Amino acid sequence: xxxxxxxxxxxxxxxxxxxxxxxxxxxxxxxxxxxxxxxxxxxxxxxxxxxxxxxxxxxxxxxxxxxxxxxxxxxxxxxxxxxxxxxxxxxxxxxxxxxxxxxxxxxxxxxxxxxxxxxxxxxxxxxxxxxxxxxxxxxxxxxxxxxxxxxxxxxxxxxxxxxxxxxxxxxxxxxxxxxxxxxxxxxxxxxxxxxxxxxxxxxxxxxxxxxxxxxxxxxxxxxxxxxxxxxxxxxxxxxxxxxxxxxxxxxxxxxxxxxxxxxxxxxxxxx
Amino acid sequence: xxxxxxxxxxxxxxxxxxxxxxxxxxxxxxxxxxxxxxxxxxxxxxxxxxxxxxxxxxxxxxxxxxxxxxxxxxxxxxxxxxxxxxxxxxxxxxxxxxxxxxxxxxxxxxxxxxxxxxxxxxxxxxxxxxxxxxxxxxxxxxxxxxxxxxxxxxxxxxxxxxxxxxxxxxxxxxxxxxxxxxxxxxxxxxxxxxxxxxxxxxxxxxxxxxxxxxxxxxxxxxxxxxxxxxxxxxxxxxxxxxxxxxxxxxxxxxxxxxxxxxxxxxxxxxxxxxxxx
Numbered sequence: 001x002x003x004x005x006x007x008x009x010x011x012x013x014x015x016x017x018x019x020x021x022x023x024x025x026x027x028x029x030x031x032x033x034x035x036x037x038x039x040x041x042x043x044x045x046x047x048x049x050x051x052x053x054x055x056x057x058x059x060x061x062x063x064x065x066x067x068x069x070x071x072x073x074x075x076x077x078x079x080x081x082x083x084x085x086x087x088x089x090x091x092x093x094x095x096x097x098x099x100x101x102x103x104x105x106x107x108x109x110x111x112x113x114x115x116x117x118x119x120x121x122x123x124x125x126x127x128x129x130x131x132x133x134x135x136x137x138x139x140x141x142x143x144x145x146x147x148x149x150x151x152x153x154x155x156x157x158x159x160x161x162x163x164x165x166x167x168x169x170x171x172x173x174x175x176x177x178x179x180x181x182x183x184x185x186x187x188x189x190x191x192x193x194x195x196x197x198x199x200x201x202x203x204x205x206x207x208x209x210x211x212x213x214x215x216x217x218x219x220x221x222x223x224x225x226x227x228x229x230x231x232x233x234x235x236x237x238x239x240x241x242x243x244x245x246x247x248x249x250x251x252x253x254x255x256x257x258x259x260x261x262x263x264x265x266x267x268x269x270x271x
Numbered sequence: 272x273x274x275x276x277x278x279x280x281x282x283x284x285x286x287x288x289x290x291x292x293x294x295x296x297x298x299x300x301x302x303x304x305x306x307x308x309x310x311x312x313x314x315x316x317x318x319x320x321x322x323x324x325x326x327x328x329x330x331x332x333x334x335x336x337x338x339x340x341x342x343x344x345x346x347x348x349x350x351x352x353x354x355x356x357x358x359x360x361x362x363x364x365x366x367x368x369x370x371x372x373x374x375x376x377x378x379x380x381x382x383x384x385x386x387x388x389x390x391x392x393x394x395x396x397x398x399x400x401x402x403x404x405x406x407x408x409x410x411x412x413x414x415x416x417x418x419x420x421x422x423x424x425x426x427x428x429x430x431x432x433x434x435x436x437x438x439x440x441x442x443x444x445x446x447x448x449x450x451x452x453x454x455x456x457x458x459x460x461x462x463x464x465x466x467x468x469x470x471x472x473x474x475x476x477x478x479x480x481x482x483x484x485x486x487x488x489x490x491x492x493x494x495x496x497x498x499x500x501x502x503x504x505x506x507x508x509x510x511x512x513x514x515x516x517x518x519x520x521x522x523x524x525x526x527x528x529x530x531x532x533x534x535x536x537x538x539x540x541x542x543x544x545x546x547x548x
Contacts, residue, residue, distance in 0.1 A: 171497030
């Protein structure tokens with residue numbers, strides 16, 4: 001607790017100094033001058049945002065957001081949070097955010113309509129199975145025989161259709177909570193999530209479930225690199241990319257990842 | 272009605288024909304102006320190009336349409352087994368609400384509560400509750416299928432509405448019909464089955480057609496509990512392509528079915544009105 005407090009003090013001191021010293025590459029390019037408006041999901045899920053409260057700076061995405069904002073010259077007090085759905089983020093017309101951060105996978109099709117920052121996280125996809133299927137071997141052959149589910153708005157759907165190719169029809173849901181309900185009701189055996197989400201769901205949300213395997217993150221067909229979503233042609237993009245690149249180069253991004261995302265090394269690769 | 276030769280049209284008829292022609296011309300002209308204004312003015316809006324790219328994108332439509340059609344089969348399937356169940360259960364509930372025997376009073380109370388509850392609860396909540404709740408009790412596969420319990424949820428909700436329509440149909444048959452049937456020696460049951468119901472059902476066919484059309488769209492609510500029907504499939508395309516055109520594609524498919532059905536309901540309604548005059 002005390003460590004946290006000191007850390008917060010230190011980082012706020014850092015933030016104020018950066019605000020004065022940092023280049024103002026974002027000046028005049030944000031929605032509200034002097035403020036950086038960042039959107040997250042409604043609700044925002046652990047471990048990306050803790051307790052659905054991004055203002056706390058706790059959780060991986062919230063921490064990255066504040067670190068990046070300070071890199072761009074915005075003190076924590078000038079970071080404004082809003083909530084959007086996926087649809088609001090991609091609808092044509094003016095946006096109510098500068099950046100939208102809710103585990104958006106960067107895909108070429110989406111890039112046509114919106115802009116993405118450089119990736120801030122590479123998430124391998126992982127297989128979460130319910131109580132009845134925990135003994136399934138992490139091999140393609142065994143995975144095909146399972147009854148699959150996924151969140152319909154994620155890239156997990158195309159992964160299932162193109163890579164796993166299950167034998168029975170895939171069931172799709174609106175959000176994580178509904179997939180949980182379906183696993184708990186034994187309507188599906190397995191669901192595909194990004195690894196941190198899968199680990200969280202298995203540890204906290206779904207009793208008796210297990211993460212049995214992950215797809216290797218560098219597989220050529222794996223599109224799951226998370227980027228910050230911006231309106232197409234947003235002038236802020238270069239500034240955001242500079243900040244993120246710097247965070248990555250200084251090891252700050254890796255440190256945030258280590259702090260908020262569980263150790264993902266224990267999950268076997270799917271063969 | 273008297274027949275009249277065309278040649279011997281009265282001044283009144285000539286005047287009326289003239290008025291008809293004029294109103295037709297005015298209607299055509301005003302429609303043309305409105306359509307033209309839409310076609311010319313909407314694209315002038317500053318955001319039109321973006322809206323067109325997101326909602327009316329030909330390439331995206333072509334890419335998604337075949338799979339949308341495929342997914343629509345799931346809708347048709349669910350509709351096909353739900354609709355007859357709804358009709359039967361709805362009729363039974365309507366009859367239960369109308370029972371007169373004092374011993375069967377509990378049945379009447381049950382039917383009243385049933386229609387009150389299922390008409391009052393949003394369909395989506397019923398779908399969630401029954402679609403996830405009942406399988407969650409521990410049913411083995413395939414009996415915990417979301418197809419089964421989702422359909423049950425639809426049947427419960429819709430039969431409550433349909434029961435009320437049937438009841439209004441039964442009420443619309445004049446009570447003298449029942450009295451007459453009873454005085455002829457028919458039992459209560461026979462009077463209901465052979466005299467009242469045939470007229471009642473005929474009276475409410477147009478209203479029930481509207482329920483069918485509504486059901487046809489509400490089948491999509493089952494997508495919330497897993498089945499990949501057309502709405503969910505369109506949503507998947509929307510997310511992958513970051514484009515809303517697949518929803519427009521789904522709407523086109525829906526309209527292709529509902530517009531003929533609506534026209535048919537209108538036709539039935541008009542026919543009924545004519546017959547009653």
